[in-house]
Amino acid sequence: MSDPSSPSVRDRAVGNATGIAATTVTGTWLAALMLGYDWWLAAMLFGYIVIVPVTAMLFDEDDEERDYEIDDRSTEKSSETADEADPLARLRTRYAEGELDDEEFERRLDRLLETETIEDATRWAGRDRDPETEPETEPETEPETDPEHR
Structure with a gap:
């Protein structure tokens, strides 16, 4: 059958x-x-x-x-996913809706900006484990130049 x-x-x-x-x-x-x-x-x-x-x-x-309907639905889903995936947009939305006060918004915004890259997030996570230690900053080095071109 x-x-x-x-x-x-x-x-x-x-x-x-x-x-x-x-x-x-x-x-x-x-x-x-x-x-x-x-x-x-x-x-x-x-x-x-x-x-x-x-x-x-x-x-x-x-x-x-049907293709237009599918495109419309996928566009709606992708915009919802983008909002869910973007922490800054979620933070702004929660602040705008009154879920967060000014101090909490500023604190979370600072934390979010501190952990913008993977290296920043790793340093920030290390700082939480040992609050007495400040994250190390790498010393700036001058780029090496060829002695013949001086």
Whole structure:
């Protein structure tokens, strides 16, 4: 028995109507060419200029509407994901909604900016373990220059 959720043969044929029309046109003019009929070129031109585009206009219209719906849904999901993934945006939203007072917002903003890069986050995590130790800063070094170019 067939799965009731799978599309019927008619549904699949309608969904692939343009491909079926193009294959039929190609088979017709190619067979005519191989059998030596003189009308193969007319069949090819008429098929690709009239039959295939008309079939596409008649049967593929629903697919375009579905594509737009899918794009709209994916855009909504991606914007929600971006908001969830961006801690600064979440922090601003919570502050704007009144969940955080000024001091808490400033404290969390400072912490967020201190841990903007992986190196900063590692230093910040080390500072939490040993509050007496300040994170070490690397001494600045001058770039080496070639003695010949001085």
